[in-house]
Amino acid sequence: MGKIISVANQKGGVGKTTTVINLSAALGHRGKRILLIDIDPQGNAASGLGVNAQEGVTSYDILINEVSAESAVRKTATPGVDIITANQDLSGAQIELVNMLARESLLKRALEPLRASYDFIFIDTPPSLGLLTVNALTACDTVLIPIQCEFYALEGIAQLMTNIKMIKQNLNPSLLIEGVCLTMYDSRTNLSREVMEDVVAHFKEKTFKSIIPRNIRLSEAPSLGKPISAYSPESQGAQAYEKLADEFLSRNP
Amino acid sequence: MGKIISVANQKGGVGKTTTVINLSAALGHRGKRILLIDIDPQGNAASGLGVNAQEGVTSYDILINEVSAESAVRKTATPGVDIITANQDLSGAQIELVNMLARESLLKRALEPLRASYDFIFIDTPPSLGLLTVNALTACDTVLIPIQCEFYALEGIAQLMTNIKMIKQNLNPSLLIEGVCLTMYDSRTNLSREVMEDVVAHFKEKTFKSIIPRNIRLSEAPSLGKPISAYSPESQGAQAYEKLADEFLSRNP
Ligand SMILES: Nc1ncnc2c1ncn2[C@@H]1O[C@H](COP(=O)(O)OP(=O)(O)OP(=O)(O)O)[C@@H](O)[C@H]1O
Ligand SMILES: Nc1ncnc2c1ncn2[C@@H]1O[C@H](COP(=O)(O)OP(=O)(O)OP(=O)(O)O)[C@@H](O)[C@H]1O
Ligand SMILES: [Mg+2]
């Protein structure tokens, strides 16, 4: 049965989409069947995988129009990775969801029928703790938290953990932390090292040993609609996500 | 009469807070009276200026409890710069605002009495196009758009412009673009140059000539609660924000 994993952090620009895409691609290469579902109105996951989010059924249709998730699934050019895209229609969804019945668990009910077809289902979330991210944290088994090696990124962790606890108490009692992944690590700066030390001290063995370095190839790849493994497989960025995939699988045999 | 300027871009991590803080500080040094109001539940603006957002009246109280904005104003250690802080209380506000009367213009009405006391009032917004950012775009005279020199940052511009047009048509007919500011420019990469060329081609003279380079001092400064001008005045980051302040004032004599 497929495991559902949200990739979440309300701090903006910390590498949520980059991690979802490149971890999914690396797991796909290892023969795993992956579904990536995007519930961020920015819709970056689609363009990062070379898929046009302006056509076909999207996550908006699943949440608001109660269309089946199955009908929204699309293939990508990356072996083993399917996608459900998001686009700007979703930005009105935060308001539309407020008065819907059982609004926090719409995504959970929509994804249940898909679990059996995939090994892992990853949910890319927007940089907020609103109803879209609440839906993701209610639908998932675990949450993977990318943390950028910057000061402001540390500040947001307490808020994120409070919200995760609240979801666990009220909506999803079995919710666990999949792990914490350090991103955009710059070995030349003290700041990166200090953030890493703080994160490891706080999250201990939940912190993935694979650290994602700041690497220009990772920010170039989306402009070609390819994951890093297809764009620049020898780069430090690609190597780091390969290691992360191995470590992820060792935690999920 | 003070001019109200929102700093907005729904893409996360593009330098909204960094720009609000450092532009405000540079204008404060030039003798201008600045109010910075934070409506992002992450509350980064407060810590970047060394102010504790967990005490006192915050922007949540202004929006939801109809407390006067004046009672929320606090001094900072930076000459000429006052602040209204935000904290996690605001993350529930998106939902609380939905059913309030005239929910889009709560901030506008709250800030009117403060206009006369400041030369410029800057609003730091969260990375989303929800009701908090709608309140900012309804309250302001102009919007300053930081654009990170990255591929995903380009993708979000169309959505942002559509939303600005919608606000202009329905809520704030006099809304204008203050300007577009390129951030985290890395002169060693083609990507930065390509993004810059695209942005200049699209926004023309609205693009500020002062480009903010990627500079580690800018990401270190918040950990000491200081703007870059106080932390590392000789750094490239500080020089860039000084130039931006001069250019901003030449557009707002
Ligand atoms: N390790 C890295 N090295 C260099 N650039 C990176 C790295 N990871 C991500 N980036 C770039 O940094 C920017 C932010 O990353 P990304 O968009 O994945 O973050 P996000 O958390 O999904 O953002 P948002 O909060 O807006 O959804 C993107 O332009 C991306 O290409
Ligand atoms: N020019 C720069 N050079 C290096 N680092 C920068 C620069 N500008 C901002 N940063 C750092 O990049 C990160 C993102 O910047 P910032 O938090 O200001 O963006 P934001 O748009 O306000 O993010 P959010 O969308 O989460 O509100 C921060 O850690 C900040 O310190
Ligand atoms: Mg993203």
Ligand SMILES: [Mg+2]
């Ligand atoms: Mg910010």
